[in-house]
Amino acid sequence: xxxSRYCDRVTEQPRQxxxxxxxxxxxxxxxxxxxxxxxxxGRVNAETAERxxxxxxxxxxxxxxxxxxxxxxxxxxxxxxxxDVANPFHAQLTRGAQVAATEAGYELLLADxxxxxxxxxxxxxxxxxxxxxxxxxxxxxxDNALRTIAKQRPMVVLNRELRGVPSVVMDNPSGMRxxxxxxxxxxxxxxxxxxxxxxxxxxxxxxxxxxxxxxxxGLHTHRVGPFLPTFEGGLKAxxxxxxxxxxxxxxxxxxxxVGVINGLRRAGLKxxxxxxxxxxxxxxxxxxxxxxLTTVSSPSRQMGITAVxxxxxxxxxxxxxxxxxxxxxxxxxxxxxxxxxxxxxVSPALGTIIVSGSSS
Amino acid sequence: xxxSRYCDRVTEQPRQxxxxxxxxxxxxxxxxxxxxxxxxxGRVNAETAERxxxxxxxxxxxxxxxxxxxxxxxxxxxxxxxxDVANPFHAQLTRGAQVAATEAGYELLLADxxxxxxxxxxxxxxxxxxxxxxxxxxxxxxDNALRTIAKQRPMVVLNRELRGVPSVVMDNPSGMRxxxxxxxxxxxxxxxxxxxxxxxxxxxxxxxxxxxxxxxxGLHTHRVGPFLPTFEGGLKAxxxxxxxxxxxxxxxxxxxxVGVINGLRRAGLKxxxxxxxxxxxxxxxxxxxxxxLTTVSSPSRQMGITAVxxxxxxxxxxxxxxxxxxxxxxxxxxxxxxxxxxxxxVSPALGTIIVSGSSS
DNA sequence: TTGAAAGCGCTAACAT
DNA sequence: ATGTTAGCGCTTTCAA
Numbered sequence: 001x002x003x004s005r006y007c008d009r010v011t012e013q014p015r016q017x018x019x020x021x022x023x024x025x026x027x028x029x030x031x032x033x034x035x036x037x038x039x040x041x042g043r044v045n046a047e048t049a050e051r052x053x054x055x056x057x058x059x060x061x062x063x064x065x066x067x068x069x070x071x072x073x074x075x076x077x078x079x080x081x082x083x084d085v086a087n088p089f090h091a092q093l094t095r096g097a098q099v100a101a102t103e104a105g106y107e108l109l110l111a112d113x114x115x116x117x118x119x120x121x122x123x124x125x126x127x128x129x130x131x132x133x134x135x136x137x138x139x140x141x142x143d144n145a146l147r148t149i150a151k152q153r154p155m156v157v158l159n160r161e162l163r164g165v166p167s168v169v170m171d172n173p174s175g176m177r178x179x180x181x182x183x184x185x186x187x188x189x190x191x192x193x194x195x196x197x198x199x200x201x202x203x204x205x206x207x208x209x210x211x212x213x214x215x216x217x218g219l220h221t222h223r224v225g226p227f228l229p230t231f232e233g234g235l236k237a238x239x240x241x242x243x244x245x246x247x248x249x250x251x252x253x254x255x256x257x258v259g260v261i262n263g264l265r266r267a268g269l270k271x272x273x274x275x276x277x278x279x280x281x282x283x284x285x286x287x288x289x290x291x292x293l294t295t296v297s298s299p300s301r302q303m304g305i306t307a308v309x310x311x312x313x314x315x316x317x318x319x320x321x322x323x324x325x326x327x328x329x330x331x332x333x334x335x336x337x338x339x340x341x342x343x344x345x346v347s348p349a350l351g352t353i354i355v356s357g358s359s360s
Numbered sequence: 361x362x363x364s365r366y367c368d369r370v371t372e373q374p375r376q377x378x379x380x381x382x383x384x385x386x387x388x389x390x391x392x393x394x395x396x397x398x399x400x401x402g403r404v405n406a407e408t409a410e411r412x413x414x415x416x417x418x419x420x421x422x423x424x425x426x427x428x429x430x431x432x433x434x435x436x437x438x439x440x441x442x443x444d445v446a447n448p449f450h451a452q453l454t455r456g457a458q459v460a461a462t463e464a465g466y467e468l469l470l471a472d473x474x475x476x477x478x479x480x481x482x483x484x485x486x487x488x489x490x491x492x493x494x495x496x497x498x499x500x501x502x503d504n505a506l507r508t509i510a511k512q513r514p515m516v517v518l519n520r521e522l523r524g525v526p527s528v529v530m531d532n533p534s535g536m537r538x539x540x541x542x543x544x545x546x547x548x549x550x551x552x553x554x555x556x557x558x559x560x561x562x563x564x565x566x567x568x569x570x571x572x573x574x575x576x577x578g579l580h581t582h583r584v585g586p587f588l589p590t591f592e593g594g595l596k597a598x599x600x601x602x603x604x605x606x607x608x609x610x611x612x613x614x615x616x617x618v619g620v621i622n623g624l625r626r627a628g629l630k631x632x633x634x635x636x637x638x639x640x641x642x643x644x645x646x647x648x649x650x651x652x653l654t655t656v657s658s659p660s661r662q663m664g665i666t667a668v669x670x671x672x673x674x675x676x677x678x679x680x681x682x683x684x685x686x687x688x689x690x691x692x693x694x695x696x697x698x699x700x701x702x703x704x705x706v707s708p709a710l711g712t713i714i715v716s717g718s719s720s
Numbered sequence: 721t722t723g724a725a726a727g728c729g730c731t732a733a734c735a736t
Numbered sequence: 737a738t739g740t741t742a743g744c745g746c747t748t749t750c751a752a
Contacts, residue, residue: 017489019729030739035731045737064489066429067729070744075426077469085458086661091451098445098472102479107487109437110470112458119462127467129377129424231644258648284591288618290650301446379745390723395747405721427745430728726749735740 018061027055038063078311079131080304081111081120083138083197087229087255088283089300093137093158096304104312106132115228117141117199124149133311136160137304140199154314156307160201166320168307168328172202175296175330176209179250179278182294182332184219187341188248188276194237194260195225196252203252206280210250222246227256234259242267245275247341254279254286254295261289261337272339282333291336298330378421387415398423438671439469439491440664441480443498443557447589447615448643449660453497453518456664464672466492475588477501477559484509493671496520497664500559514674516667520561526680528667528688532562535656535690536569539610539638542654542692544579547701548608548636554597554620555585556612563612566640570610582606587616594619602627605635607701614639614646614655621649621697632699642693651696658690 020034027034029052036044037052044052069075080097082090094110101108109131113120117140124134124141133154139146143162149155150165157167183191193210196203207223214221224240227233234256241249242264251257257279261271271277271291279286282297306326314320380394387394389412396404397412404412429435440457442450454470461468469491473480477500484494484501493514499506503522509515510525517527543551553570556563567583574581584600587593594616601609602624611617617639621631631637631651639646642657666686674680 017729021729031729032731032740033738035729036738039731043737048737062485062489064729066435066489068731069426070430070729070746071731073744080470084455085445086448086451086455088446088448088451091446091448094470095444095446095472098470099474102472102483107490108470110440110454110458110468112455112462114459123462125422129422129426130467231648262648285645285648288591288622288645288649377745381745391745392724392747393722395745396722399747403721408721424745428747430730430745431747433728721752723752724750726747728745728747731742731744733740733742736738 017064018056018059019064019067020061022059023052023056023061026059027052039068073132075130075132076106077109077131078106078308079109079111079124079127079134081113081124081134081136081139083113083115083120083140083229085110085112088285089253089281090138092283092300093304096301097135097137097308098304100305100308104308106308106312113138113140115140115197117145121145128152133315135304135307135311137307139201140197142199154311156310156314158303158307161325164320164323166310166314166323167325168303168310169325170202170298170303170328171330172205173209173213175280175298175332176206176250177213178330178332179294179296180210180213180217180219182334182338183248183250183276183278184217186248186276186338188219189341190220190222190246191248191250192222192224192241192246194227194234194241194249194251194256195223196227196229196233196256198226200229200252202280206250206252225252227252229253229256231255231259231262234261235263238263238267241275242269245269247274248276248278248338250278252280254281254283254293257293257295257337258285258289261291261293271337273342276338276341278338286333286335294335294338295333296330297333299328303328377424378416378419379424379427380421382419383412383416383421386419387412399428435490435492436466437469437491438466438668439471439484439487439494441471441473441484441494441496441499443473443475443480443500443589445470445472448645449613449641450498452643452660453664456661457495457497457668458664460665460668464668466668466672473498473500475500475557477505481505488512493675495664495667495671497667499561500557502559514671516670516674518663518667521685524680524683526670526674526683527685528663528670529685530562530658530663530688531690532565532656533569533573535640535658535692536566536610537573538690538692539654539656540570540573540577540579542694542698543608543610543636543638544577546608546636546698548579549701550580550582550606551608551610552582552584552601552606554587554594554601554609554611554616555583556587556589556593556616558586560589560612562640566610566612585612587612589613589616591615591619591622594621595623598623598627601635602629605629607634608636608638608698610638612640614641614643614653617653617655617697618645618649621651621653631697633702636698636701638698642691646693646695654695654698655693656690657693659688663688 020031023034024031037049098108111123136157227237238260279295282295286293286295380391384391384394397409458468471483496517587597598620639655642655646653646655
């Protein structure tokens with residue numbers, strides 16, 4: 001009797017996969033006919049095709065994309081770039097992209113830059129020959145570098161505007177304006193923006209809108225940062241904020257906002273009593289923390305789906321019709337982290353003293 | 361003057377990528393020599409190699425994995441299966457796997473079964489010819505089906521034990537025992553388990569340990585479910601729990617636990633005053649909700665890294681030495697969602713009446 | 721050490 | 737409608 005591991009080996013049947021040649025031989029036709037049966041159905045006699053399909057089935061033939069790739073230049077692979085899959089916003093986006101890709105018969109290659117433009121660039125360049133198109137979910141790369149990649153493969157960018165490259169963006173300006181108006185309606189006269197990554201396009205748009213709209217409606221605006229777009233980043237920001245506490249804060253995203261709230265609490269400041277806080281994204285956490293977070297909600301998952309739809313269209317040959325971004329609607333979800341501004345209590349017993357009003 | 365879009369086309373320079381043939385011609389050598397220069401350095405004269413490398417550099421040659429794949433059977437692709445990337449536990453695991461894969465020169469193909477065994481199976485079969493190995497982060501497939509795939513490609517499974525397939529598991533039994541002991545120390549005499557997906561291996565292990573260890577230490581145990589492993593699943597579970605509120609609950613994971621807490625609150629039950637709740641995973645949310653969640657913490661990211669390390673070893677030819685799972689340590693993080701058991705108040709004024717003690 | 725040639729699994733242009 | 741023959745980009749015998 002053979003040693004057992006030999007038996008194991010035999011049992012495992014490491015038979016190698018069936019190819020079109022095997023099928024062709026079994027069916028008594030040329031390999032090309034088998035190929036056509038699967039790649040160009042209709043270009044082969046219905047009966048022949050049926051017979052071939054049957055035999056292929058019996059033999060357990062499965063078309064091998066790796067074989068088709070070199071000659072067709074089609075790998076059925078899409079590259080998705082994010083800066084951190086563990087960030088819930090990115091995860092949702094990834095989920096959407098994944099589902100859409102699968103439905104279209106594509107697989108998703110996940111790339112995670114970990115907030116580094118260098119890593120991002122390296123990954124993109126590695127993937128260029130491998131994928132048919134890119135979805136840039138989140139990018140930390142400068143425009144030019146990104147455009148260089150876009151020249152080589154169909155690309156759709158999210159939350160970013162890049163001349164010549166189709167993009168899907170959430171309506172950051174509207175969201176920011178709604179946030180500011182909301183704070184103003186609550187009596188706030190000044191707002192501090194807690195900035196995210198400097199290389200973030202969304203961060204830029206959000207801050208500029210804050211500044212401009214703030215000026216337009218007579219709100220004083222300030223900015224601290226940049227900070228990491230994480231809970232820890234928010235904690236850090238809070239330390240800085242606590243030195244001269246603002247009455248209202250808008251954070252780059254929910255993770256930062258929640259970090260800010262926790263950090264402020266450690267410093268003895270209450271939200272929303274002392275400070276109102278608003279975030280961006282509306283991740284699950286926003287609903288669950290106490291106080292629940294007022295935030296600008298965006299359809300992250302849908303954006304992933306839409307982006308994939310667009311790259312696929314480009315892959316099929318569609319040229320981006322217009323250079324304008326697809327704008328996805330946002331919604332300000334008012335929750336518990338924002339409240340009426342309390343006047344500065346110089347002496348609680350004496351009531352309030354209005355300290356605002358100085359021109360900027 | 362030409363229409364602008366024509367100019368654009370010209371500017372775009374859709375030059376196609378340089379191949380080894382281009383380099384070979386420029387260097388005056390045979391394509392095979394160029395190939396060797398990159399694939400088998402050392403098998404070519406040092407000077408020649410250097411010259412070729414230089415010319416390749418100038419021409420902008422980049423080895424194309426798609427070309428190498430058919431003949432080498434190496435795609436540099438790894439498949440990662442999860443049941444829902446948007447689940448923070450899965451996202452962390454994905455992050456770990458992604459980083460480890462990139463560092464090893466591999467790309468990660470993300471597959472998301474959306475909690476469906478059918479979709480999972482279809483995805484796995486599609487990927488078999490494409491990837492060099494699989495990391496099954498989360499599976500809803502039956503053992504046999506999974507093993508069929510494992511026969512075709514190196515595979516490592518997470519949080520699952522599958523004869524003949526190496527696995528990385530968190531120490532669920534220890535975690536569950538710690539949770540039960542903790543509850544018992546707080547005076548609880550009965551614990552209800554809120555089950556996750558029936559097809560989840562972790563769910564099975566957790567429940568069985570609960571039952572067995574509960575019996576061993578004299579805790580009454582119950583089970584409700586299955587429920588979706590999400591916040592919404594937890595809400596649903598709470599509705600059911602609220603009918604006959606237990607004093608202590610252990611949920612399949614943190615998402616469910618947080619859902620349970622919120623659902624109980626809607627039903628007028630307070631955590632931990634009326635009900636103690638424990639989760640699994642220790643996702644960020646667990647620290648941030650109020651009350652913060654007592655949970656069994658596991659190194660999700662590290663598990664992803666470890667798993668990738670192991671598949672890579674198998675790809676390089678290592679045969680799994682022993683069939684025993686790599687067990688990752690867990691830690692019970694005691695937070696605010698668990699507390700001393702309050703006796704049932706039949707009539708608050710009269711004090712407490714002890715209702716427990718009936719044998720199961 | 722290098723080149724010529726065959727081949728990976730499949731597709732595609734060209735015949736028939 | 738089908739077979740024959742290249743060929744995709746690269747690797748890998750096999751000679752030289």
